[in-house]
Amino acid sequence: MENRLPNIFLLVCQNKREFTVRELALQMAVSTRTIYSDIKKLNEMLEAAGYPVINADKGKLIYEEPLIIEFEELIGSTSNFVLSNQRFRRLRVIESILLSGDHFTVEDLVKELDISRNTLLGDLKEIKEIFRFHTIGMEALPFKGYQITGNERSIRNLLILTISEDPLFFEDKLEKRNSQFLYSCEAFLDDVAKRLNVELSDVSFQRMLVTVWVTYARLSIGKWFPEGPREPLTREEITFVERKKELEELFGKEVPVDDCFYLANKLGEASVVKYEELLSEKWLPFHLVTNEFIEAVEKEYGFEAFLTDSKLYEGLLNHLRPAYKRALSSEWAENPLLQYVLDHFSRLNKAVEKGAKVLEDKLKVTFHEHEISYFTLFFASVIERNEKQVRRTPNVIIVCNAGISTSEILKSRLQSIFHVNILGTFGVRNAALWLKEHYPDFIISTVPFRFRDIPVIKVTPYLSDYDIKEIQNQLSFLTARIHISDVMNIIHKYVKVEEDQLPHLKNELSIYLGITEKSQLKKGIYQPMLKEILTTELISAKFEATSRDEAVTESGRLLVHKGLAEEAYIRAMIKNVEVNGTYIVIAPGIAMPHARPEEGALDIGLSIVTLKEPIPFGHPKNDPVKIVVGLCAIDHQSHLKALTELADILMDENKVERLIMAENAEQILDIIKEESL
Structure with missing residues (x-):
């Protein structure tokens, strides 16, 4: 960057005072994200040239010893390094x-x-x-x-x-005018993200900035997409097509519509740190499969709080869409915490990997291990939120082939320095036999030794300073928590407990040990079946609507009349259709208007309105609408079982045709009940 990087270099690397990221962002009229990106680039240049890097800690920028070289000299040395x-x-x-x-x-x-x-x-x-x-x-x-x-x-x-x-x-490549071009691209992307109500992660934003530049560069040498025009469907595609002229002004040349679609697709693949609840294509399948995914992981791992944690559901839902789009392109987001996940959440990651088969089967994609590890982190955060860290003394064994005197000295030193429970000392052969039936937290060995995935620390018999540091590091990573599921497994090994007594035993133990899971203290989210919530009062057959809003209003009126929503909910439904009109139409001839729970929802509800005459909703492929399903929910999950059942019915063309032809609410309800029998 022609202006910023030299200025930051001058201020931070040639000055003894401490700066903050926010201070530099205000001074240079850019975002803190941009400053962090510039610091990263400067550090890469400094490291390549053999100089110390800038320490960025909690928003503070510190450079220990000011440099006396000029910025131009730094660029020259790093450029030579790149080519060598x-x-x-x-x-x-x-x-x-x-x-x-x-x-x-x-x-x-x-x-x-x-x-x-x-x-x-x-x-x-x-x-x-x-x-x-x-x-x-x-x-x-x-x-x-x-x-x-x-x-x-x-x-x-x-x-x-x-x-x-x-x-x-x-x-190395850009002149001053092209540096300004990059700044303009950055402002354009910020504006697009604001328009879409998304906040990209720093890594995703920089990748998108490169994507915009690459699109410009390829168009500059006459390379564009030859696929031909089509209707924009995704929210990103619509936004980029609407901003096509602005993009052409930025590039100084014509931008074909398919290049807009390419940029939109790349933005759809980008990871976000904030996403307002705006509908997109496949929103209904994503909602339904996310719930199935959580249930599959809970069944595999056995942690009930997964089912009731709304942050988990929302986090997975927001992450799933870009992950799905990346999978469609045979790409993935690299997770810098992959090894940490594999080391510290191995069993959970395996459960998530098995549960993700639900996602892959329903969405017809395959997720890379990096994407799987991102999913695992969402589940791990639930465990962090729901478990109190009650620490126990870590269990270790000693493996030593040098005789009992050496092993006793090592054992004594370990017990005098660390708070650990030494379960025994073994030779290599006996250790392997013992470990077939036991599972310590880690192993301390004086000889090369490995067994399954149990951590092993190789030490000298006299326990050097380096050895002590290595053991301290292992202990710092080891949470040594008491898990209620582990306690229950120990009990099951020796005692047969009646099925009806298990919940009470689990609850008493968890309260006594101070590790009560939230899901045990509150009623779990009950998901009623479709036949439990749908009645003739919530069905309107052959309704004569003259507009989209009339059709939506009728679906909302049924919910209000039944006491499932307030009048304000109808207005919110219409507003939501205005914003998300295209995505409300979930399948050919079927629309599903709804609003957020806090906008007037009182209980779980589904209404069905069949239209006497089809009404266009604005969808390029699924119009006109013949069936309107009004949805009312008090949270993100309680309505999903009923919605899944209804979605299965609406995916059956014969059933849909019969619903459209039905003369009254009773006939429609009979068709619905056929599926529930």
Whole structure:
């Protein structure tokens, strides 16, 4: 960045005073997110040049010893490092190739990158394999150089990935006017996100910024999507199409509608940290499958609070849509906490992986292990919220082949330094036999030893300072919590408890031990069946509506008349249709208007209105609407069982046709009840 990076470098790295991220953001009229991104880039440059990095701790920026070099000198040294480092150099070669159009020559690349011909030829062999993995061709043409072939989407995706991994791409490549172009792209993206009521994560925002730049760069060399026009369906597509002229002014050239769709799709794949509840395509399937997913994980893992935690449901629902879109594109979001999840939530992650089969089967996608680990973190947060950390003394064993005197000395030292429960000392063979029936928290061994996934710390018999530090680290990571499920499992090993006594025993133990789960202290979320909530009073057959709003109002009136909602709920339903009109139409001929629980919902309710004459709702494919289903719910989950049953009926074309043809409420209810028998 032409202006900001040198200024930040001057203020933070050549000054003894402490700065805050907020202070710099105000001074430079940018967001704190942008400052954090700039600090990350500066640190990559400093590290590449062999200088200490800026310490960013809790919003404070500290640089211990001021540097006396100029910013230009820093850029020069890091640029040389990039070209001398094989990985970074190959990133630069890929970038140059994909930004050159259909053809390139070795001579052009040698001149542009200032590297030797032999080095470049060696790099091209490896790059050709990378291209093949991304279904991009690189063929030699006699006397012309090389030709690049492949799907435009694949080329752009690889270019975005490459630039995102190149820490100094923009600093090395962009002139001042292009730096201003990036700032304008940043402002455009901020405005789009605001329009969509989403807040992107920092990583996602930077990836989207690269995506916008790559789209501009590819259009500049005459590369666009040849797919042809189609109706925008997703909220992101509609927004980008509406902002097409603004995007063209930003790019200074025509932007085909399919390039708008590409940008919209990439935004749909982006992870968010905040998402207002606006409907999108597949909103109903996402709601229903999220509930099934939670139930599947709870069944596998056995933690009841999963079923009643609204934050879990909302978090998974918000994460599922971008994760689904990434899976459709055979991409995934890299989770920097993957190894932490595998190390500390191994059993939970396996349960989530099994439960995710529900998502994969219903949505027809496959989720990468990184995406699975993100799902696991949502479930882990429920455990954190619902379990009080009652610490117990960690259980360890000693494995030592040097004889009883050595093992006793080691045992004595361990007990004098650490608060641990040593279950025994063993040789390697006996330890393996003992571990078949026991499970300590970790193992301390004087010899190389491994057993299943139990952590092992190899130490010297006299326990050096390094050994002590390693054990302290292990203890700091070990929560050593008391889990009520573990207590119940121990009881089951020795005592047969009657089925009707189990809930009372579990409740008393958890209260006594101070680890009561919230789900045990409050009534779980009851999900009534469709036949329990749908009556003839909630059904209107052959209703004569002259407009969309009349049809929606009738579905709401039935709910109000039954005492399931206030009058204000009808107004909220109409407003919601105005905002989310396209997505209210969930299937051909079927609309499902509703509003948020706090907008006047009093209880769970479903109403069914069949229309005498179909009414257009504005959906490009599913119009006109013949059946309107009014939905009323007091939370995000209690209505899902009934809604699932109704959705199954509405997916049956024969059933739908019979509902439309029914003359009165009684006939409609009979058709519904057939499915519930």
